[in-house]
Amino acid sequence: MPAPLLELRDLQVEFHVDDAWARAVDGVSLTIAAGETLCLVGESGCGKSVTALSIARLLPTPPARYTGGHVLVEGLDTLAMSDKELRSVRGGTVSYIFQEPGASLNPVMRIRDQIKEALHLHRPERADDAEVVRLLKLVGIPAPESRMRDHPHQLSGGMQQRVMIAMALATQPKLLVADEPTTALDVTIQAQILELLLDLKRRTGMAILLITHNLGIIGDLADRVAVMYAGQVVELASAQELLRRPLHPYTRALMRSVPELGHPVPRLTTIPGIVPGPGRWPAGCRFAPRCPIAKPECSAKMPGLSEPEPGRQVRCPFSDEAGS
Numbered sequence: 001m002p003a004p005l006l007e008l009r010d011l012q013v014e015f016h017v018d019d020a021w022a023r024a025v026d027g028v029s030l031t032i033a034a035g036e037t038l039c040l041v042g043e044s045g046c047g048k049s050v051t052a053l054s055i056a057r058l059l060p061t062p063p064a065r066y067t068g069g070h071v072l073v074e075g076l077d078t079l080a081m082s083d084k085e086l087r088s089v090r091g092g093t094v095s096y097i098f099q100e101p102g103a104s105l106n107p108v109m110r111i112r113d114q115i116k117e118a119l120h121l122h123r124p125e126r127a128d129d130a131e132v133v134r135l136l137k138l139v140g141i142p143a144p145e146s147r148m149r150d151h152p153h154q155l156s157g158g159m160q161q162r163v164m165i166a167m168a169l170a171t172q173p174k175l176l177v178a179d180e181p182t183t184a185l186d187v188t189i190q191a192q193i194l195e196l197l198l199d200l201k202r203r204t205g206m207a208i209l210l211i212t213h214n215l216g217i218i219g220d221l222a223d224r225v226a227v228m229y230a231g232q233v234v235e236l237a238s239a240q241e242l243l244r245r246p247l248h249p250y251t252r253a254l255m256r257s258v259p260e261l262g263h264p265v266p267r268l269t270t271i272p273g274i275v276p277g278p279g280r281w282p283a284g285c286r287f288a289p290r291c292p293i294a295k296p297e298c299s300a301k302m303p304g305l306s307e308p309e310p311g312r313q314v315r316c317p318f319s320d321e322a323g324s
C-alpha cells in the first residue's frame with residue numbers, strides 16, 4: 001500500500017500559559033490519502049486548528065512546543081525538518097486557507113501581485129499574468145483580467161476568500177488545509193465557497209483537510225470525518241457511516257446541534273457545558289461531565305480508541321447504548 005500523503009502519529013502539542021505547559025493536542029493519529037477529503041469537526045477549543053497548523057509546523061515555538069509524535073508528509077517528518085526542508089512543504093506540498101480572508105491579504109497590494117508572489121516562491125516559471133488569470137478563473141472570479149488589478153478592499157468577503165484559495169492553489173499543493181474557510185462569510189456565500197472546494201477537489205485531485213464546526217456540510221464534501229474533543233480524536237469514520245450511525249455520544253450531540261437547512265441558528269447551542277481548555281481536562285473520559293449516558297466509571301479511566309468496524313474508531317465503550 002502506498003504511504004498516505006499525510007500521517008499524524010500520536011501528535012502531542014503543548015502551550016506555555018501562566019508559567020505552566022498545558023497540553024492542547026493529546027495523541028492525535030490520523031491519515032489522509034492522496035485526493036481524500038477529511039473533515040475535522042468539533043466545537044471551538046478542541047484542538048482542530050492546533051492539529052492543522054502542526055502539519056507544516058506553523059505554530060510559533062514558544063508558546064507552543066511539540067512534545068511527542070510525528071507528522072509525516074509524504075513519509076517525511078515535518079517536526080524533524082530543517083527550515084529549508086520545511087519551506088518546500090509550507091505553501092508547496094501543503095497550502096492553507098483560513099477563516100478571515102481579509103486578514104491574510106495584503107491591503108496595499110493588487111491581488112495580481114499577491115498571487116504572483118506565491119508563484120515566484122514556488123513556481124517561478126509560471127509567475128505571469130496568464131497564470132494569475134487562469135487561477136482566478138479556476139476559483140470562479142468573474143472578469144479576472146480586470147479584477148486582478150483590484151486591491152483586496154475592492155472585493156467582497158466571498159471574492160476575497162476566492163482570491164485566498166487561488167493563492168493557495170498557485171503552488172499546486174497536494175494537500176489543502178482549509179481551517180473554517182467559510183465561518184466569516186454569510187450563509188449564501190458559505191455555500192458557494194464550499195461548492196467551489198468540492199469542484200476543485202474533483203478537478204485538481206488534491207487532498208483537503210477541511211476544519212469545520214458544522215456537521216451539516218460533511219455529507220457533500222467529506223470522504224471521512226474525524227471528531228475531536230478536548231485534544232483527542234473521539235470518533236473516526238467514513239462520512240456516510242458517521243451520518244448514518246454516529247457512535248460517540250459527543251458526535252451524536254454535535255449532530256443534534258446542526259441547524260436545519262435554510263434555518264441558520266447560532267452555532268452549537270444544544271450541548272450543555274463547555275469544552276474544557278488545555279490543562280483543565282477532567283480525569284477519565286473528557287466528555288463524561290457533559291455526556292448524557294455517562295456512568296461513574298467513565299470518570300475513572302480514560303477510554304482508548306476501539307475499532308468497532310474496519311475503518312471506524314470510537315473512544316467510548318458504551319457507544320452502543322447511546323441510542324439514535
Ligand SMILES: Nc1ncnc2c1ncn2[C@@H]1O[C@H](COP(=O)(O)OP(=O)(O)O)[C@@H](O)[C@H]1O
Nearest residue numbers: 015024043044045046047048049050063277278
Ligand atoms: N497560541 C496559543 N497560546 C496558548 N494557547 C493556545 C494557543 N493556540 C491555541 N491554544 C489553546 O489550544 C486549544 C485548542 O485550540 P484550537 O486548536 O485553536 O481549537 P479549535 O481550532 O478546535 O477551535 C485552545 O483551548 C486554546 O486555549
Ligand SMILES: [Mg+2]
Nearest residue numbers: 048049050179
Ligand atoms: Mg480553530
